[in-house]
Amino acid sequence: MKRSGLVLSVMVVGVALLLWAGWHNLRERKLAMRQAQENHVVLVPEKSGAATSGSAMQPDPQSPEAEATQMRGKVAPAFTLVTLDGKKVSLSDFKGRPVLVNFWATWCGPCKVEMPWFEEFQKQYASQGLEILGLADDVDAGKDAIAKVAQKTGVTYPILLTDGKVQKAYGGPDGMDYLPMSFYVDKNGVVVEETAGLGSKDEIEAHIKKVIASGAAPSAGGQ
Amino acid sequence: MRLRLGVAGLLAFAAVGYAQQVGNLDAPPAKPKSYVVYAAEQQSVSAGKRSVLELHFRVVDGFHVNSHTPKSELLIPTRIELQPAAGVKADAIEYPAGTSYSFSFDPTEKLDVYSGDFTVKLPVVAEAGTHTVDGTLRYQACDHAACYPPKSLPLQVIFTAK
Numbered sequence: 001m002k003r004s005g006l007v008l009s010v011m012v013v014g015v016a017l018l019l020w021a022g023w024h025n026l027r028e029r030k031l032a033m034r035q036a037q038e039n040h041v042v043l044v045p046e047k048s049g050a051a052t053s054g055s056a057m058q059p060d061p062q063s064p065e066a067e068a069t070q071m072r073g074k075v076a077p078a079f080t081l082v083t084l085d086g087k088k089v090s091l092s093d094f095k096g097r098p099v100l101v102n103f104w105a106t107w108c109g110p111c112k113v114e115m116p117w118f119e120e121f122q123k124q125y126a127s128q129g130l131e132i133l134g135l136a137d138d139v140d141a142g143k144d145a146i147a148k149v150a151q152k153t154g155v156t157y158p159i160l161l162t163d164g165k166v167q168k169a170y171g172g173p174d175g176m177d178y179l180p181m182s183f184y185v186d187k188n189g190v191v192v193e194e195t196a197g198l199g200s201k202d203e204i205e206a207h208i209k210k211v212i213a214s215g216a217a218p219s220a221g222g223q
Numbered sequence: 224m225r226l227r228l229g230v231a232g233l234l235a236f237a238a239v240g241y242a243q244q245v246g247n248l249d250a251p252p253a254k255p256k257s258y259v260v261y262a263a264e265q266q267s268v269s270a271g272k273r274s275v276l277e278l279h280f281r282v283v284d285g286f287h288v289n290s291h292t293p294k295s296e297l298l299i300p301t302r303i304e305l306q307p308a309a310g311v312k313a314d315a316i317e318y319p320a321g322t323s324y325s326f327s328f329d330p331t332e333k334l335d336v337y338s339g340d341f342t343v344k345l346p347v348v349a350e351a352g353t354h355t356v357d358g359t360l361r362y363q364a365c366d367h368a369a370c371y372p373p374k375s376l377p378l379q380v381i382f383t384a385k
Contacts, residue, residue: 106297107363108370113329140373145297178369197369198328 070172071194076101076185077169081135081160084147089133089158091185097129098211101183103167103176104134106141106149110198111180115153117201121208122157128212129187132157137167137176184211258286258364258371261378270351270384273314278303278343278380280360287336288362290321294335298363299373303343305358305380313356314346327367349384356380 076099080090091099102118104111115134122132136146136159143161150159167175170183184193184207192214193207260281268274282288289298303316319342321335345356360376 105370105372107299107373109326109329109332109334109365110368110370113326137372140299141297149297176372178371180369197366199368 071170071183071191074191075189076183076191077166079163079166079169081163081166083158083160084143084150089160091133091189094131095189096187097131098187098208098214099185100130100132100208100211101170101185102132102134103137103162103170103179103181105137105179106145107138108179112149112153114180114198114201114204115150115155117204119153119155119157121205125208125212130208130212134159135162135166136160137162137179182207184208186211186214188215190214257374257376258283259288259360259362259374259376261360261376263379263381266380266382268347268349268382268384270349273346273348274384275317276345276347276380276382278345278378279340280337280343281340282338282364284339286364286366287324287334287338288364290335290337291318292321292335294333298334299361301337301360301362303345303358303360303378305345305356308354308356310350310352310384311354311356312348314348317344317346319343345380347382349382351384353383354381 076091078091080088083089091101100118100121102114104115118132118134122130134150134155134157138146146159146161164175171177171181178196180196180198182193182195182204183191186192192211195203195207260283262279262281264279266276268276288301291300291302293300301318305313305316319337321337324334324336324338325332326334356379358378358380360378361373362376363373364371
């Protein structure tokens with residue numbers, strides 16, 4: 001009689017423990033889901049002809065997509081350049097903020113398509129600290145031609161005149177092989193995404209969301 | 224013994240293949256050196272008479288270059304610069320008309336481009352003999368989603384005046 005009471009007590013305690021463990025696991029899972037949703041990044045599937053976005057696809061080595069894997073995970077090279085108004089701007093001025101570094105040129109049609117989108121996103125994500133810098137990779141075009149294009153595309157973010165060194169720092173010994181090229185630099189100064197060529201507006205926004213969400217410690221091997 | 228040697232050889236071959244594969248992964252991607260190809264050919268003209276030389280070019284598949292008369296002052300036109308050559312008097316270069324092209328992402332903007340084969344004509348009056356005219360084709364190429372910095376393609380026009 002005493003033994004059966006003891007067995008019954010043990011069974012009740014066991015069932016209670018199982019119920020508590022189940023409730024605890026459910027609570028932990030809900031908490032993890034909420035945290036994942038807060039860091040949610042929309043991943044847009046690759047389309048042929050669109051800019052690359054760090055997928056596992058093997059790009060054609062003859063295409064701009066193949067180029068866009070050089071800087072990812074590395075510390076963005078520092079630069080100090082001059083704006084169209086003659087003001088000095090350094091990448092380090094935006095430390096602790098996500099920055100989109102976009103190389104473009106007056107003779108580049110695809111560049112001029114995405115610039116108004118950047119302007120839109122600059123306004124949309126300003127509250128989250130996003131800064132966009134447009135680096136004019138024009139050897140022959142004068143300041144007036146660059147200003148004219150910037151005005152025509154309606155951009156108000158800083159347009160910087162390049163010095164030849166910055167193209168080599170980001171594009172290699174020969175400078176930029178393709179335009180447009182964009183580097184998404186996170187709060188820690190790490191390039192989290194790099195694209196060559198024109199992508200869709202949705203892809204650009206996904207990269208912006210990714211760079212805003214990113215804040216991991218810089219990996220070794222950076223520049 | 225032969226079997227051991229064969230196995231060792233196979234292992235070495237596999238190791239070299241693997242090392243090469245790893246090397247390939249780390250190697251930078253191959254980049255096209257030029258987006259336009261010049262098809263040089265020996266030509267003959269009448270000495271002392273105005274004759275037309277033809278310079279044949281081909282734009283690499285998948286790319287286009289601005290024509291000599293692009294529709295915007297900001298675009299870089301295709302043009303040829305020739306060095307003076309002894310015994311050869313060259314007239315103004317005659318460029319072909321471009322074809323209309325629009326990027327799929329911006330159908331409203333019409334461009335004037337060369338794609339595939341195009342021929343540039345060079346009117347000359349040359350003294351009798353074999354001549355070589357050196358020059359450069361200056362162009363700026365794009366594909367469907369990216370543009371490439373302006374490039375210079377060296378060229379030689381070799382012809383005989385009889």
